[in-house]
Amino acid sequence: MSEAVLVSLRGVAKRFPRVSRRSDRARALLGLLTGRSLPPATTVLEGIDLEVRRGESLGLIGENGAGKSTLLKVLTGVLAPTEGEVRLSGSVAALLELGAGFHPEFSGRDNLRMAAALMGFAPGELEAREPDILAFADIGRYIDEPVKHYSSGMVVRLGFALVAARRPDLLITDEILAVGDEAFQRKCIRWIEDYLDGGGTLLLVSHSMYQVQKLCRHAVWLERGRIRASGDVYEVTQDYLAAQERRIAREAGLAPKESAGTLAGVEFSLSAVRINGNDGEAPVYVARGDTLAIELDVRTREGRTPVAAFGIVRADGTPVFGTTSEIDAAVVRVTADGLARFRVELPDLALLPGAYSVRFHALDTEGLRIFDTLERGFVVRGHTRELGVVRLAHRWVDPDAGG
Amino acid sequence: MSARAYLLLLRQFIAREFRQRYLGSLTGPAWALLQPLMLLGVYALVFVHVLRVRLPAGDGPADAVPFLVAALWPWTAFAEGLNRAVAAVPENAALLAKVPVPRSLLVIAPLAVTFGVHGVGLCVVGLALALWGRPFDLGGVLPALVAYLLLAGFTLGVALLLAAWNVFVRDVGQILGQALTLLFFLSPVFFTREMVPEAFRVAFDLNPLSIYLDLIRAALLGTPVNLVADLSKAALATVVAIAMGAFVFRRLSPYFEDYL
Numbered sequence: 001m002s003e004a005v006l007v008s009l010r011g012v013a014k015r016f017p018r019v020s021r022r023s024d025r026a027r028a029l030l031g032l033l034t035g036r037s038l039p040p041a042t043t044v045l046e047g048i049d050l051e052v053r054r055g056e057s058l059g060l061i062g063e064n065g066a067g068k069s070t071l072l073k074v075l076t077g078v079l080a081p082t083e084g085e086v087r088l089s090g091s092v093a094a095l096l097e098l099g100a101g102f103h104p105e106f107s108g109r110d111n112l113r114m115a116a117a118l119m120g121f122a123p124g125e126l127e128a129r130e131p132d133i134l135a136f137a138d139i140g141r142y143i144d145e146p147v148k149h150y151s152s153g154m155v156v157r158l159g160f161a162l163v164a165a166r167r168p169d170l171l172i173t174d175e176i177l178a179v180g181d182e183a184f185q186r187k188c189i190r191w192i193e194d195y196l197d198g199g200g201t202l203l204l205v206s207h208s209m210y211q212v213q214k215l216c217r218h219a220v221w222l223e224r225g226r227i228r229a230s231g232d233v234y235e236v237t238q239d240y241l242a243a244q245e246r247r248i249a250r251e252a253g254l255a256p257k258e259s260a261g262t263l264a265g266v267e268f269s270l271s272a273v274r275i276n277g278n279d280g281e282a283p284v285y286v287a288r289g290d291t292l293a294i295e296l297d298v299r300t301r302e303g304r305t306p307v308a309a310f311g312i313v314r315a316d317g318t319p320v321f322g323t324t325s326e327i328d329a330a331v332v333r334v335t336a337d338g339l340a341r342f343r344v345e346l347p348d349l350a351l352l353p354g355a356y357s358v359r360f361h362a363l364d365t366e367g368l369r370i371f372d373t374l375e376r377g378f379v380v381r382g383h384t385r386e387l388g389v390v391r392l393a394h395r396w397v398d399p400d401a402g403g
Numbered sequence: 404m405s406a407r408a409y410l411l412l413l414r415q416f417i418a419r420e421f422r423q424r425y426l427g428s429l430t431g432p433a434w435a436l437l438q439p440l441m442l443l444g445v446y447a448l449v450f451v452h453v454l455r456v457r458l459p460a461g462d463g464p465a466d467a468v469p470f471l472v473a474a475l476w477p478w479t480a481f482a483e484g485l486n487r488a489v490a491a492v493p494e495n496a497a498l499l500a501k502v503p504v505p506r507s508l509l510v511i512a513p514l515a516v517t518f519g520v521h522g523v524g525l526c527v528v529g530l531a532l533a534l535w536g537r538p539f540d541l542g543g544v545l546p547a548l549v550a551y552l553l554l555a556g557f558t559l560g561v562a563l564l565l566a567a568w569n570v571f572v573r574d575v576g577q578i579l580g581q582a583l584t585l586l587f588f589l590s591p592v593f594f595t596r597e598m599v600p601e602a603f604r605v606a607f608d609l610n611p612l613s614i615y616l617d618l619i620r621a622a623l624l625g626t627p628v629n630l631v632a633d634l635s636k637a638a639l640a641t642v643v644a645i646a647m648g649a650f651v652f653r654r655l656s657p658y659f660e661d662y663l
Contacts, residue, residue, distance in 0.1 A: 017661050025662060029571035032655055073660075077503035080657035100501035103419070105426055110419070117415040118502050120408055 005089070006170050006201055007052040007075060012084035014045040014070055014225075016318065021137035044070045045225045048084070052170065057202040059212035059233055061240055062222035063204075064215055067207050071222065072096065072172060074289075075203075090169030091120055096205070098159030108139065108158055111147055115159070119166055129165040136187075137161035157184060164191050171195060174205040209237040212386050234353065234383050242355025245315030268306045268362040268371040272297040275358055275378050286393070288353060288382030292346040298362045298372075300338045307367040308332075310340040315377065316356035320389055322359075326367035350390045353382045404505060412505065416512035424516065436524045437477050437547050443528075446471055473620035476525035476594045478553055480582045481558050481612065484517035488562035489569050489576055495562055496663040506656040510566050511559065518555040525551075529623060542626030546634065547622040553637045554615040560644025567655040570662050591616050611640045 018024050018041050045067045052058050062068050074077040101118060103109045112133065116126040126133075134143060137157040142150060150158075163171070170190070193245055195217070196202060206212050212233060214220055221229040231235050274295040275284045286292055298306040308330075311322030325332060325342055334340045355377060362372040362395035384391075404412075421553045425431045498504060533541055550655040569575040589606040595617070596607040607613050614637045621628040 017658075019662065025571045027656070028658075028662070029568065032571075032658060033651065035654075078499070078501065079660050097501050101498050103423070105423065106419070110422070114415050114419055117412050118504065123411060 003085075004053045004055075005051055007050070007089075007203075008082075008085075008087045008089075009048050009050040009075065010044060010085045010087075012048040012050075012074060012081045012086060013043065013212060014067075014074055015041040015043045015082045017041045018333065019071070036375070040333040043225055044058060045074065045081075048227060050075075050227070050230075052201060052203060054090075054169070054201055056067065056218060057196065057204065057216040058202060059216035059237070060205045060222065061209070061212060061219055061221035061237060062228075063244075067225040068222055069388055070225075072203075072205065076172065082110070087254055088260035090173065091166065092170045093119060093163045093166055095160065095171065095173035096164060098163075099155035100159075102147045102155060102159075105146055107146055108143040108150070112158065112162060115162055116146050116166075119162065119165070119168075132160075133165045134163045138184075138224060153181060153184070158237060160184075160188055161190075162178070164208055165200075167195065167200070170201045172203045181265075188358075210236055210385065211386075215323040228376055235381060238353045238355070238379065238381055242315050242377075245355055246377070249315060249317045255357060267301045269299050270296060270360055270362050270372045270374050271299040273358075273360045273374050273376060275338050281376065283355065283377040283379050285379050285381055286349060288349060288351065288380050288384065289388055290349055292349050292351075292378070294342075294344045294346070294360075296341070296360050296362070298340045299303070300334060300340060303334060303338055304336055304373075305332050305342050307363040307365065308340070309363055309367075309370075311359045313352070314389060315357060318389070319371050320351070320356065324361075324367055326363075349380065350389055350392075351380045352386055352388055353380050353384060354389070355379050409505060409508075410651050413508055413511060413515075416508045417515050420512045420516045422518075432520060436520075436527060438506035439476055439521065439524055440528070442479070443468070443471060443475055446475070446593070450460070450562060469624060470620070472525070473547075473623045474590075474616045476521050476528070477554055477616055477619050478587065478590060478592050478612075480518045480521035480551075482500045483521070484514045484555075484558050484585070485562050485565070485583070486579060487517060488542050488558075489579055492566050492570055492659060493576075493663060499660060499663060505660055507563070507652060510562050510652075514546075514555065514559055514562055518551070518558070521546075522551060540623060543622035543625055546630055547619045549634060550615055550618040550622065550637055553634075553641045554612075554619070556641040557611065557637075557644045560641065560646070560648035563645075563648030563652040567652045569660075570655065570659050583599065586610070586612070591620070611644075614640055621642065 017028055017303075033222055042365065048071065050071075060068055060071070060216075066246070070079065074086060075080050076094055077086070077088065099111075099115075101115055103114070106114075112130070113126060132168075137143075137154075137160075138151070139154045139157055142154060147155065173192070194204070202215060204212060204215055216233045218231065219233040219240075221236050221240045229239055233295045254278075270277055272295075276286065276291075276293050277295075278284045294310050296308045296310070298308055300306050307324055307326045309322065309324035309326075312320045314320060330342065330344075331342055332342070355374050356379070357377045360376070361370050364371055421432075425434065433508075447468055450471075488510045490505065491513050492499075495509050499506070499509075529544075540640060565575050565579065589603070589610055590612045596604055596613065599607065614633065618628070618633045618637060620626070621633075623628075
């Protein structure tokens with residue numbers, strides 16, 4: 001393992017044993033003692049390969065139950081992996097459950113001593129840093145009171161102060177601390193930013209893609225215990241959001257049912273649709289600012305001129321924009337064998353990164369009745385943290401500049 | 404984890420265990436001495452004065468007290484230490500679920516504290532008896548101490564084994580109390596092997612605790628004894644117990660979290 005790699009996971013799998021029946025435990029005991037493998041169980045993680053390098057910031061994203069917490073537990077050594085190898089070099093501190101190891105009967109000072117030993121403070125190190133820790137935690141005389149008399153905010157303060165004093169090689173955190181009052185939260189965020197500027201390594205678990213994009217350069221998307229995607233933070237988070245939106249739309253039944261356009265007897269049907277020349281069903285990737293080309297081939301039965309329509313919707317079903325060849329008075333030519341071909345170009349695509357769909361429609365000559373509908377997805381990518389659906393033209397002006 | 408870091412943590416765990424035990428009690432660590440003293444008083448009353456159990460050496464009730472003292476404290480350390488150590492892993496389940504802690508610390512710390520306080524208790528009571536003119540051989544302190552430490556090692560081996568089993572099958576903790584009561588009467592605390600009926604002597608022979616308790620008592624009371632042979636036997640039993648306990652614990656402890 002090279003110096004720069006702080007954490008390395010190779011083929012890590014975690015399966016929780018089945019303990020529903022009484023005899024399961026005894027059987028597991030005997031099995032482990034005799035060195036036999038355990039019976040199959042619930043798989044929580046499977047085939048995880050992961051590396052975190054020094055100075056890198058990594059976002060860990062995924063739905064609830066995807067195995068994020070279990071992965072962190074395996075990574076920090078709380079859980080032993082069922083398979084694979086976890087290598088950790090350097091100190092790790094998790095801000096996930098600050099003060100988790102505190103004993104309620106003991107004073108804050110006593111608990112600091114134990115927590116410091118657990119975090120690997122050298123002897124004397126805690127004493128040297130205690131004034132800093134107490135100043136950061138700012139809990140006053142409570143430091144000598146039993147922790148059970150603390151408010152939850154005070155526990156977090158003390159826990160964070162210790163981590164801050166430790167300056168771990170790897171910091172694990174989630175949602176940037178939704179506890180403590182606002183002043184303390186600001187203090188924590190300032191510290192984290194300072195920590196990152198100083199070359200610290202961060203592993204952020206978050207449901208806020210905005211936060212992940214702001215703080216991380218790389219992201220790992222965990223889905224049902226496996227790594228679904230990893231790499232550049234924008235690509236991974238955008239794919240993740242797209243999948244989320246599609247799932248939400250599917251669950252809400254918003255996606256239109258594709259009508260069987262090729263059925264005999266239908267006067268106008270879509271024989272082919274393409275996005276940027278791609279006629280497959282897999283989502284097409286488009287860079288923000290590029291040209292989006294939409295093509296529809298409409299087959300007409302009786303040589304009548306069809307109207308073509310398209311609509312762009314966000315993956316969650318929100319309409320963004322739509323128009324028809326009739327509204328735009330586009331020129332239509334029908335070939336001798338009854339095929340009308342349409343091509344629409346959207347230059348300098350203003351859509352913000354995310355997952356979208358194009359709905360293609362074939363309408364009758366009057367543009368009144370929809371005869372056929374197809375839907376294809378595409379994904380807009382780009383390194384931007386702007387919010388919303390489309391990028392509206394805007395500029396920042398100096399309010400004090402005369403004029 | 405480096406040995407140095409492990410020892411630093413062990414110190415913290417022992418300090419915490421010690422404070423936790425006497426936290427909030429008025430007399431603090433004095434309880435460690437008071438508890439066996441009161442037990443001794445009860446036992447001395449019942450066995451020596453009410454039931455009139457006869458000792459092999461001297462016949463007076465005065466001799467019975469040192470006889471009891473010499474074995475009661477080591478026994479208490481063994482039983483109490485084992486009980487606490489086996490319970491320690493489930494008790495600290497919340498800690499284990501969140502912080503990476505070497506599991507063995509949870510077993511070692513309560514044992515160290517238990518053997519520590521009862522060791523001090525034995526010294527204090529022994530010294531008091533010796534000053535009082537009772538037969539307490541101060542020259543036997545060193546071999547007794549070695550035997551006491553070997554007993555601690557033996558207890559550690561048994562505790563590692565049972566603590567690991569207890570995580571998987573909680574019945575171990577439930578049975579332990581009863582098993583210790585039975586073992587108490589099959590160990591040479593109130594009576595020696597020679598005082599029990601022939602049929603029960605085999606239990607004393609098979610009970611490894613006999614080695615330690617007989618040795619400690621003989622050393623402290625100045626009874627002639629083959630020190631080298633007995634200490635070797637004790638050392639062997641300790642090594643076997645630790646080897647077995649460590650093997651089982653090493654096998655099982657990575658999976659504790661799954662079964663806690």
